[in-house]
Amino acid sequence: MSDGDRIVIAGAGVAGLRAAERLRELGFDGELVLIGDEPRRPYHRPSVSKQLITGAARPVDMTLKSYTELDARWRLGTRATHLDTTQHVVHLPGGEELWYDGLVVATGVVPRHLPGSPRHDPRVRVLRTAEDAAAVRRALAASNKAAVVIGGGLIGCEFAASMRQMGRDVTLVGHARAPLYRFGPRIAASVTELHRQHRAGLAMNTAVRHWISTKETFGLHLTNNQLVVASCVVLAIGSVPAVDWLRGSGLTLDDGVLCEPTLFATGAEDVVVAGDVARWPNLRFDDEPRRVEHWLNAVESGRAAAENLLAGRGQARPFTPLPRAWSSLYEVRLQTIGLPALAEDTVRLADGVTGFVRAGELVGACGWDRPKAMLYWTAELDRRLPAPATTPAPARWSGPEARPAVGTAP
């Protein structure tokens, strides 16, 4: 390897950026290449359904800062098309091949499409990127009819709230009994009431039977026989891991990239995975691999993946975060900690705080506009679900001679 060591980061989102930053903090002084298919540097994706939709901020305002000199080579607007783990090469368009000594996979997820929806109509959109937000704003500007969002999860609810903030009519269509139903009946009831207060329409327990598109508007005929008319329709029905480029790479693809507890991809010595695309067992909870699609997880897993890549697979430490997430809906701050999805039951922990229980054990909590109480419950969960004891602090990069994971076998 005459050109020195090279670490490639595929996916220039927040996880990729935080991995790059951590590599430099730990003293990695080889070449760092970030490949991202979006045309811009990493930015604050959560604002796509909030400030970038309402126009309260522009994408440039949302660019993320690095707190260390990255000295990286940015390959933006470039898609990684294939990975070959035996040759240690990432393929780029035009036949270009990029070898690596270490690889960070951080390609995130892509929004799911709804079968039967006119997906090539410019008025039918998803929300993931700054460009998506701009496209929705264009569709909204072209007509003063209502907007419709399909999906009653966080992004669907945030979009509905953003529409009301802009003074636009909006209807949220969802197949669950209530929006945010997976956060338990208390949160679901509160968010239903909140949407009502702000006069956002809710069509729950239903789905689209068929689409009637005309030049000016859409008519959505729902299975409950309701007809809603829309200027634009946003699909917010979940997402799928962005792993197309990894088919045939030797990595295990099963709802994301399957990882060891340390974020090393199973079946590779020099590949770590971070962010929404990583499916790893968080030993704080159990040994079942799962993905976590939240901002703070992307920040923390990006840093942990970088530490472990430098430490090498043998010295790597399990990544055992206490997951934390937030959302803003209208004037309400919603926060979750732990893994509410594991729960069989919910309990009321305090005013506005729901606890999530599995086998008599608290595995998560969700706060309805209770940030101060959530600090208390974060500490409490951290105490009740301790991270298993770990090995020493992250190794500093000690140069090519040592070459733990980064570098081929001597």
Place this chain on the structure above:
Amino acid sequence: MTLHRIRGGPRLSVDNDRCERFGTCEWEAPGLFELGRDGRLRYRRRVSDEDAERAAAAARCCPMQAIVVRGVPG
């Protein structure tokens, strides 16, 4: 610039228009940030070099990207 030279050290600020008082910063850096019972956020404006790393962690995690840290030692 001159002020920075003379006083030195990392500095913290929070953009009030952005901050929604989630308190994530307090979890990342207790002692530097504190969400009061009244819901107001208090924070140190000047931090030691040792605390700069925790301040940067808070800035990375802030849901609103409202925290600005200047002068983090390289």
